[in-house]
Amino acid sequence: MNIGRTTLSATLSLALVACGGGGNNNPGPIAGGPTPAPPPTANCSLSAQQDFADDVLDQWYLFPNLLDNTVNKANFSDLQSYLDARVAPARAQNRDRGFTFATSIAEENALINSGSSAGFGIRLIYDINNNRVFIAEAYENAPGFAAGMDRGTELVAIGTDASNLTTVSSLMASGGPQAVIDALGPSDPGVTRVIRFAQVGGAVVEQSIAKADFSLDPVSDRYGALVLNDGGKKVGYLNLRTFIVGTSDRQLVDAFQEFSNEGVTEFIIDFRYNGGGLVRIADLMGDLMRGPNTGQIFSKTIFNDQQSGRNSTELFESTTQFLNAQTGALGPDQAIPSVNPIKIAFIGRGGTASASELVINSMLPYVDPANIALIGRNTSGKPVGQFGFDLDECDLRIRAVTFRTVNADDEGEYFSGLAGVMPNTCIANDDIFTQFGDPSEASIAQALSFLRGQTCNPISGGAGQTAQGVGGRELLQPRRPNAAQHEIPGLF
Structure with missing residues (x-):
């Protein structure tokens, strides 16, 4: 098991990966101190993962008096729902608004080490009053930017091919932001969507765009x-x-x-x-x-x-x-x-x-x-910030609120x-x-x-408060973000 402050988790038996409150801390290992013991048997059953989560929370959670210790793990079908229930009292007091979560070790380490992610490489924002979705920013070495998308571009329609394009306004009207997220598909390399979009200058473009791995540049060469x-x-x-x-x-x-x-x-x-x-x-x-x-x-x-x-x-x-x-x-x-x-x-x-x-x-x-x-x-x-606690054999990292700054x-x-x-x-x-x-x-x-x-x-x-401007705009975020979306809300 590895530990980290939403920093970077090192591949040692004990490492601190720190995030939040600040965010991540040293990517290097910090040894010493008591650590949650892994489950008695090395397996990736939900029960074993829940036991691991309990060890983490019972020893490290910043607000031990705001944990629900009456939660029955048998009542849950996934780990995130179980974590949400355990920290519900802290969430009710505005101390942990989704800050404790389960994610992939491999995906998060790739993001930390080199900015690696997969998708169109765009961050989306939606108009909460007018059922419109725009690009807040685009990463220069990703498929979306190469296709002509940039800040201010509006997504007009989405489909798996040109024959089944559905307008974004109708998706928003029928299912809200999640319907647009679902239409864009999973963040896996090779996933392809036909997207009709309107550029800031007024040109309307329709392109088939495939998601791909890209490296996220933290300071843009254009305006960073x-x-x-x-x-x-x-x-x-x-x-x-x-x-x-x-x-x-x-x-x-x-x-x-x-x-x-x-x-x-x-x-x-x-x-x-x-x-x-x-x-x-x-x-x-x-x-x-x-x-x-x-x-x-x-x-x-x-x-x-x-x-x-x-x-x-x-x-x-x-x-x-x-x-x-x-x-x-x-x-x-x-x-x-x-x-x-x-x-x-x-x-x-x-x-x-x-x-x-x-x-x-x-x-x-x-x-x-x-x-x-x-x-x-x-x-x-x-x-507040999180350490990352790793159950290596399950590619499981639990980000738990562990410190304040x-x-x-x-x-x-x-x-x-x-x-x-x-x-x-x-x-x-x-x-x-x-x-x-x-x-x-x-x-x-x-x-x-x-x-x-x-x-x-x-x-x-x-x-x-997430209203982003005239009319009210919010970053588009799935119900269950992936590793990159946890740290970079609105990323697709």
Whole structure:
């Protein structure tokens, strides 16, 4: 059995893979401490998997008093339903909104080690009022982008071939978002769909597109890291798609090296769809924005009373260990650049969670309250994280909520989203018809306005508010997400 903080799980008898609250932590192994024992017999029956889950939850769950210990495992036909029942009291108190789940070791490790996933390589968002589905972003080396899909493209009709195309509006009307998800088919290489779609420019295209394996690029080569010219002032723009890909460490360092070279001190950090991932990458982002704070506290990680010996403090550091995608291991320490952020505008929405929120919360003590803001909508509200517990012979990883994070001021109770704790918030739309990195895009324009010192209308709304813009848009997410969709909501 392996253990991990929604980080990366190492292929050792004991490894910590950390995610969430931040997201994933070190992909390297962390040995020591009591660990749940595997079932007495090595089998993959549902009963054995439930026993394994019980061992994990009983020893590691962050909220032991919010577990339902009366649940009868014989009443369940699948492991996820059983996990949902065990943590139902925590969910009722808004402490675990689907954060504890079962997934595939192989699929998640492939995602962490190299960004590998399978599908069209698009993230979908739907209009909750008008039965329309749009592409929020498209990954450059995936089939959807190659077929002509990009941010703002509308899906018009879907079929297994040209003779049975069904309009998206009728799918939404009859079965809601799940009907569209079902029509798109499973996320397996070779699955082919004929899709009619309307590009932003107005052209309507009908193509047969096959799903394929692709590597998800966390920092887009098109718009991921830019230096914007705002009336002669340099503003660093970073769009980080996810924290789950371990190799994003090199991309982030390259981006911040450029920001440092350009002398940038004002930043727009775009986390609007970033659902989190590895805590290790969140820590690295802090290191890259450390300014004069090397050696100061970035964040603290806190476990339940049984595991309190694992409590730790993360400091701003001037070195990091880079992930080797071939081995899944971390290399030796290497020096990294730093910027000194005087002003930061974080763009977030309901899909902004976990590691994204950890970074924002951890930077609060180090930026003048007048100079830091949340732009867009309220965030998800996930100040907790998961370890991954592996039952290798069953390709089973249980992601269980095991820790919470706080900043240097011991603040971290943002279960209702970050809008309630940020000193400044500015409501802004998500203009899906304008590309990321464009200063005219609604959220980026509002971020630039804040950085200029202009006033704005504050954000209101509860935790996990997912309305994405005019008319209300939400990321399309299946009832049972796969490994990639857990970390990158809306991915197909």
